[in-house]
Amino acid sequence: MIENTTEGRPRPRPPARADAVSERARSAPATDNDTVRSVRRALDILFLLTDEIPVLTLTDCARAVGLPKTTTLRLLQTLERTGVLWSDNGRYVPGPALLRWSRIASDAWLLPPDVQHILDDAAQETGETVNVYVRKGLQRVCIAHAQGPHSLRHVVRVGDELPLWAGASAKILLTEAPDELLDNVAACSPHGPAHRTTLDAWVADVRRDGWAVSHAEREDLISAISVRIDPAAVGGVATALSISGPSTRFAEGKLPDLLATLRRTAARIARHNAGQPTAEPLGITRLISGEGAT
Numbered sequence: 001m002i003e004n005t006t007e008g009r010p011r012p013r014p015p016a017r018a019d020a021v022s023e024r025a026r027s028a029p030a031t032d033n034d035t036v037r038s039v040r041r042a043l044d045i046l047f048l049l050t051d052e053i054p055v056l057t058l059t060d061c062a063r064a065v066g067l068p069k070t071t072t073l074r075l076l077q078t079l080e081r082t083g084v085l086w087s088d089n090g091r092y093v094p095g096p097a098l099l100r101w102s103r104i105a106s107d108a109w110l111l112p113p114d115v116q117h118i119l120d121d122a123a124q125e126t127g128e129t130v131n132v133y134v135r136k137g138l139q140r141v142c143i144a145h146a147q148g149p150h151s152l153r154h155v156v157r158v159g160d161e162l163p164l165w166a167g168a169s170a171k172i173l174l175t176e177a178p179d180e181l182l183d184n185v186a187a188c189s190p191h192g193p194a195h196r197t198t199l200d201a202w203v204a205d206v207r208r209d210g211w212a213v214s215h216a217e218r219e220d221l222i223s224a225i226s227v228r229i230d231p232a233a234v235g236g237v238a239t240a241l242s243i244s245g246p247s248t249r250f251a252e253g254k255l256p257d258l259l260a261t262l263r264r265t266a267a268r269i270a271r272h273n274a275g276q277p278t279a280e281p282l283g284i285t286r287l288i289s290g291e292g293a294t
Contacts, residue, residue: 041065042075046084049094051157056085056092111144115272119146122265126258128245129154130265132229133162133169135238138181138188140164140173154222154244163218165189168226169240171202171212175228176238211259215247223250227262233270241266 044065048056062072076092079085083097111119122130123146132144139161147153156162164170164185174182182203186196206212215223224244231238243258250258 118268128243131242133240135173166217168212168214168224169242172226172228172240175206223247229266230270233273
Protein backbone atom coordinates (compact mmCIF):
# COMPACT_ATOMS: atom_id res chain seq x y z
CA MET A 1 0.00 0.00 0.00
CA ILE A 2 1.24 3.50 -0.84
CA GLU A 3 0.93 5.93 2.04
CA ASN A 4 1.02 9.67 1.49
CA THR A 5 1.63 11.68 4.66
CA THR A 6 2.03 15.01 2.89
CA GLU A 7 -1.36 16.26 4.06
CA GLY A 8 -1.21 15.10 7.66
CA ARG A 9 -2.75 11.77 8.67
CA PRO A 10 -2.29 8.79 6.33
CA ARG A 11 -5.21 8.06 4.07
CA PRO A 12 -7.35 5.28 5.57
CA ARG A 13 -7.52 1.88 3.97
CA PRO A 14 -10.79 1.04 2.21
CA PRO A 15 -13.26 -1.06 4.26
CA ALA A 16 -12.61 -4.79 4.19
CA ARG A 17 -14.59 -6.75 1.62
CA ALA A 18 -16.18 -10.12 2.16
CA ASP A 19 -14.14 -11.72 -0.61
CA ALA A 20 -10.87 -10.38 0.80
CA VAL A 21 -11.67 -11.46 4.36
CA SER A 22 -12.78 -14.92 3.30
CA GLU A 23 -9.51 -15.56 1.42
CA ARG A 24 -8.03 -16.83 4.68
CA ALA A 25 -10.93 -19.22 5.03
CA ARG A 26 -10.52 -20.50 1.48
CA SER A 27 -6.82 -21.18 2.03
CA ALA A 28 -7.56 -23.20 5.19
CA PRO A 29 -8.25 -26.94 4.88
CA ALA A 30 -11.89 -27.70 4.12
CA THR A 31 -13.81 -29.14 7.06
CA ASP A 32 -17.36 -29.98 8.08
CA ASN A 33 -16.58 -29.33 11.71
CA ASP A 34 -18.91 -26.56 12.90
CA THR A 35 -16.60 -25.58 15.72
CA VAL A 36 -13.64 -25.03 13.42
CA ARG A 37 -15.84 -23.05 11.02
CA SER A 38 -17.12 -20.85 13.86
CA VAL A 39 -13.60 -20.17 15.09
CA ARG A 40 -12.54 -19.19 11.60
CA ARG A 41 -15.49 -16.82 11.28
CA ALA A 42 -14.73 -15.25 14.65
CA LEU A 43 -11.15 -14.66 13.57
CA ASP A 44 -12.38 -13.06 10.34
CA ILE A 45 -14.28 -10.56 12.49
CA LEU A 46 -11.21 -9.80 14.62
CA PHE A 47 -9.12 -9.28 11.49
CA LEU A 48 -11.45 -6.43 10.53
CA LEU A 49 -9.88 -4.34 13.29
CA THR A 50 -7.06 -2.16 11.95
CA ASP A 51 -5.34 1.08 12.82
CA GLU A 52 -7.79 2.87 10.54
CA ILE A 53 -10.87 0.87 11.69
CA PRO A 54 -10.57 0.49 15.50
CA VAL A 55 -14.36 0.32 16.05
CA LEU A 56 -16.81 -2.19 14.55
CA THR A 57 -20.59 -2.36 14.33
CA LEU A 58 -22.86 -5.34 13.77
CA THR A 59 -23.79 -4.11 10.30
CA ASP A 60 -20.17 -3.54 9.30
CA CYS A 61 -19.14 -7.00 10.50
CA ALA A 62 -22.03 -8.83 8.85
CA ARG A 63 -21.40 -7.11 5.53
CA ALA A 64 -17.62 -7.63 5.62
CA VAL A 65 -17.65 -11.33 6.52
CA GLY A 66 -20.73 -12.14 4.43
CA LEU A 67 -22.85 -13.64 7.24
CA PRO A 68 -26.43 -13.00 8.39
CA LYS A 69 -26.74 -10.47 11.19
CA THR A 70 -28.09 -13.11 13.57
CA THR A 71 -25.03 -15.31 13.09
CA THR A 72 -22.69 -12.35 13.29
CA LEU A 73 -24.32 -11.13 16.50
CA ARG A 74 -23.81 -14.52 18.17
CA LEU A 75 -20.13 -14.43 17.23
CA LEU A 76 -19.75 -10.88 18.53
CA GLN A 77 -21.44 -11.80 21.81
CA THR A 78 -19.13 -14.79 22.26
CA LEU A 79 -16.07 -12.64 21.61
CA GLU A 80 -17.39 -10.09 24.09
CA ARG A 81 -17.97 -12.70 26.80
CA THR A 82 -14.38 -13.89 26.49
CA GLY A 83 -13.07 -10.33 26.76
CA VAL A 84 -11.61 -10.29 23.28
CA LEU A 85 -14.09 -7.57 22.28
CA TRP A 86 -15.77 -4.86 24.35
CA SER A 87 -19.20 -3.50 23.49
CA ASP A 88 -20.51 0.00 24.14
CA ASN A 89 -23.91 0.93 22.70
CA GLY A 90 -23.52 -1.41 19.75
CA ARG A 91 -19.93 -0.39 19.00
CA TYR A 92 -17.27 -3.07 19.37
CA VAL A 93 -13.65 -2.31 20.24
CA PRO A 94 -10.70 -4.54 21.21
CA GLY A 95 -11.27 -6.00 24.67
CA PRO A 96 -8.99 -6.14 27.72
CA ALA A 97 -8.11 -9.81 27.14
CA LEU A 98 -6.06 -8.69 24.16
CA LEU A 99 -3.73 -6.70 26.42
CA ARG A 100 -2.24 -9.92 27.79
CA TRP A 101 -1.86 -11.36 24.30
CA SER A 102 -0.32 -8.10 23.13
CA ARG A 103 2.41 -8.32 25.76
CA ILE A 104 3.12 -11.95 24.84
CA ALA A 105 3.22 -11.11 21.13
CA SER A 106 5.55 -8.18 21.75
CA ASP A 107 8.00 -10.41 23.62
CA ALA A 108 7.91 -12.99 20.83
CA TRP A 109 7.97 -10.74 17.76
CA LEU A 110 9.41 -7.30 18.44
CA LEU A 111 13.09 -7.03 17.62
CA PRO A 112 15.53 -5.89 20.29
CA PRO A 113 16.50 -2.21 19.91
CA ASP A 114 19.96 -2.99 18.51
CA VAL A 115 18.55 -5.16 15.71
CA GLN A 116 15.79 -2.66 14.95
CA HIS A 117 18.45 0.05 14.71
CA ILE A 118 20.09 -1.94 11.89
CA LEU A 119 16.84 -1.78 9.90
CA ASP A 120 16.37 1.89 10.78
CA ASP A 121 19.87 2.67 9.46
CA ALA A 122 19.02 1.03 6.13
CA ALA A 123 15.75 2.96 5.87
CA GLN A 124 17.52 6.26 6.53
CA GLU A 125 20.34 5.46 4.12
CA THR A 126 18.03 4.54 1.23
CA GLY A 127 15.03 6.71 2.07
CA GLU A 128 12.78 3.69 1.52
CA THR A 129 10.82 1.20 3.62
CA VAL A 130 12.74 -1.86 4.83
CA ASN A 131 10.91 -5.10 5.65
CA VAL A 132 11.78 -8.60 6.86
CA TYR A 133 9.60 -11.50 5.65
CA VAL A 134 9.27 -15.19 6.46
CA ARG A 135 7.17 -17.81 4.72
CA LYS A 136 3.94 -19.16 6.21
CA GLY A 137 2.00 -21.58 4.06
CA LEU A 138 1.12 -19.86 0.82
CA GLN A 139 1.81 -16.43 2.28
CA ARG A 140 4.78 -14.32 3.31
CA VAL A 141 4.49 -12.51 6.62
CA CYS A 142 6.15 -9.23 7.53
CA ILE A 143 7.86 -9.75 10.90
CA ALA A 144 9.81 -6.48 11.13
CA HIS A 145 10.06 -3.18 9.30
CA ALA A 146 11.46 0.34 9.33
CA GLN A 147 9.62 3.14 7.57
CA GLY A 148 11.41 5.37 5.10
CA PRO A 149 11.46 9.13 5.71
CA HIS A 150 9.65 10.11 2.48
CA SER A 151 6.06 11.36 2.80
CA LEU A 152 5.14 9.13 -0.17
CA ARG A 153 6.20 5.59 0.74
CA HIS A 154 5.27 1.93 0.63
CA VAL A 155 3.59 0.70 3.81
CA VAL A 156 3.59 -2.91 5.00
CA ARG A 157 2.86 -3.40 8.68
CA VAL A 158 4.25 -6.06 10.96
CA GLY A 159 1.90 -9.04 10.78
CA ASP A 160 0.65 -8.26 7.28
CA GLU A 161 0.35 -11.34 5.05
CA LEU A 162 1.10 -11.07 1.34
CA PRO A 163 0.98 -13.71 -1.40
CA LEU A 164 3.99 -15.67 -2.59
CA TRP A 165 3.09 -15.62 -6.27
CA ALA A 166 4.73 -12.21 -6.85
CA GLY A 167 7.15 -9.77 -5.27
CA ALA A 168 10.89 -9.60 -4.74
CA SER A 169 10.83 -11.07 -1.23
CA ALA A 170 8.53 -13.88 -2.42
CA LYS A 171 11.14 -14.88 -4.99
CA ILE A 172 13.78 -15.10 -2.26
CA LEU A 173 11.52 -17.17 0.00
CA LEU A 174 10.65 -19.61 -2.80
CA THR A 175 14.27 -20.33 -3.71
CA GLU A 176 14.46 -23.50 -1.59
CA ALA A 177 10.74 -24.31 -1.69
CA PRO A 178 9.67 -27.87 -2.59
CA ASP A 179 7.93 -28.55 -5.88
CA GLU A 180 4.59 -29.13 -4.17
CA LEU A 181 4.64 -25.65 -2.64
CA LEU A 182 5.56 -24.06 -5.95
CA ASP A 183 2.64 -25.87 -7.60
CA ASN A 184 0.25 -24.63 -4.89
CA VAL A 185 1.52 -21.06 -5.08
CA ALA A 186 1.03 -21.06 -8.84
CA ALA A 187 -2.44 -22.56 -8.56
CA CYS A 188 -3.65 -19.87 -6.16
CA SER A 189 -2.22 -17.02 -8.23
CA PRO A 190 -4.37 -14.96 -10.63
CA HIS A 191 -2.50 -16.66 -13.47
CA GLY A 192 -3.34 -20.22 -12.49
CA PRO A 193 -1.11 -23.33 -12.70
CA ALA A 194 0.68 -21.98 -15.77
CA HIS A 195 2.38 -19.48 -13.44
CA ARG A 196 4.65 -22.32 -12.31
CA THR A 197 6.87 -21.68 -15.34
CA THR A 198 7.37 -18.07 -14.25
CA LEU A 199 8.07 -19.12 -10.66
CA ASP A 200 10.72 -21.58 -11.84
CA ALA A 201 12.38 -18.83 -13.89
CA TRP A 202 12.40 -16.48 -10.89
CA VAL A 203 13.89 -19.14 -8.64
CA ALA A 204 16.63 -19.83 -11.20
CA ASP A 205 17.43 -16.11 -11.39
CA VAL A 206 17.74 -15.83 -7.59
CA ARG A 207 19.99 -18.89 -7.38
CA ARG A 208 22.23 -17.37 -10.04
CA ASP A 209 22.26 -13.74 -8.86
CA GLY A 210 21.56 -13.98 -5.13
CA TRP A 211 18.94 -11.22 -5.19
CA ALA A 212 15.54 -10.40 -6.70
CA VAL A 213 13.68 -7.35 -7.93
CA SER A 214 10.03 -6.70 -8.77
CA HIS A 215 8.19 -3.88 -10.50
CA ALA A 216 4.39 -3.63 -10.19
CA GLU A 217 4.00 -7.41 -10.05
CA ARG A 218 1.38 -7.41 -7.30
CA GLU A 219 0.52 -3.76 -6.80
CA ASP A 220 0.70 -0.98 -9.38
CA LEU A 221 3.45 1.62 -8.97
CA ILE A 222 5.32 -0.43 -6.33
CA SER A 223 8.84 -1.84 -6.74
CA ALA A 224 11.06 -3.83 -4.40
CA ILE A 225 14.49 -5.41 -4.20
CA SER A 226 15.32 -8.27 -1.85
CA VAL A 227 18.08 -10.56 -0.58
CA ARG A 228 18.10 -13.41 1.91
CA ILE A 229 19.46 -13.29 5.43
CA ASP A 230 21.88 -16.15 6.10
CA PRO A 231 19.62 -18.98 7.39
CA ALA A 232 22.34 -20.08 9.82
CA ALA A 233 21.90 -16.76 11.63
CA VAL A 234 18.12 -16.94 11.84
CA GLY A 235 17.32 -20.40 13.09
CA GLY A 236 17.64 -22.09 9.70
CA VAL A 237 14.43 -20.46 8.46
CA ALA A 238 14.18 -18.83 5.02
CA THR A 239 14.12 -15.08 5.66
CA ALA A 240 14.01 -12.24 3.14
CA LEU A 241 15.20 -8.67 3.66
CA SER A 242 13.52 -6.21 1.32
CA ILE A 243 13.52 -2.54 0.37
CA SER A 244 10.34 -1.28 -1.30
CA GLY A 245 8.82 1.97 -2.48
CA PRO A 246 7.27 3.83 -5.41
CA SER A 247 8.57 2.53 -8.75
CA THR A 248 9.64 6.03 -9.79
CA ARG A 249 12.43 5.80 -7.21
CA PHE A 250 13.58 2.31 -8.33
CA ALA A 251 15.10 3.06 -11.71
CA GLU A 252 17.70 0.58 -12.98
CA GLY A 253 20.52 2.99 -12.19
CA LYS A 254 19.56 3.08 -8.50
CA LEU A 255 19.35 -0.67 -7.98
CA PRO A 256 23.10 -1.28 -7.41
CA ASP A 257 23.17 1.13 -4.45
CA LEU A 258 19.99 -0.35 -2.97
CA LEU A 259 21.39 -3.85 -3.40
CA ALA A 260 24.64 -2.87 -1.70
CA THR A 261 22.73 -1.49 1.28
CA LEU A 262 20.63 -4.64 1.50
CA ARG A 263 23.67 -6.91 1.50
CA ARG A 264 25.42 -4.84 4.18
CA THR A 265 22.26 -4.85 6.31
CA ALA A 266 21.75 -8.61 5.97
CA ALA A 267 25.38 -9.17 6.93
CA ARG A 268 25.03 -6.90 9.99
CA ILE A 269 21.98 -8.83 11.17
CA ALA A 270 23.77 -12.14 10.66
CA ARG A 271 26.85 -10.95 12.55
CA HIS A 272 24.72 -9.62 15.39
CA ASN A 273 22.77 -12.83 15.82
CA ALA A 274 25.89 -14.99 15.48
CA GLY A 275 27.41 -13.13 18.42
CA GLN A 276 24.51 -13.81 20.78
CA PRO A 277 24.74 -16.52 23.49
CA THR A 278 22.78 -19.59 22.45
CA ALA A 279 20.99 -19.52 25.81
CA GLU A 280 19.55 -16.10 24.98
CA PRO A 281 18.53 -16.09 21.32
CA LEU A 282 17.61 -12.61 20.21
CA GLY A 283 15.68 -10.94 17.46
CA ILE A 284 14.76 -12.81 14.36
CA THR A 285 16.50 -16.00 15.55
CA ARG A 286 14.19 -16.25 18.54
CA LEU A 287 10.96 -15.31 16.88
CA ILE A 288 11.16 -17.78 13.98
CA SER A 289 13.18 -20.62 15.46
CA GLY A 290 10.68 -21.34 18.25
CA GLU A 291 13.37 -21.34 20.94
CA GLY A 292 12.01 -20.61 24.37
CA ALA A 293 8.57 -21.99 23.52
CA THR A 294 6.84 -24.06 26.16
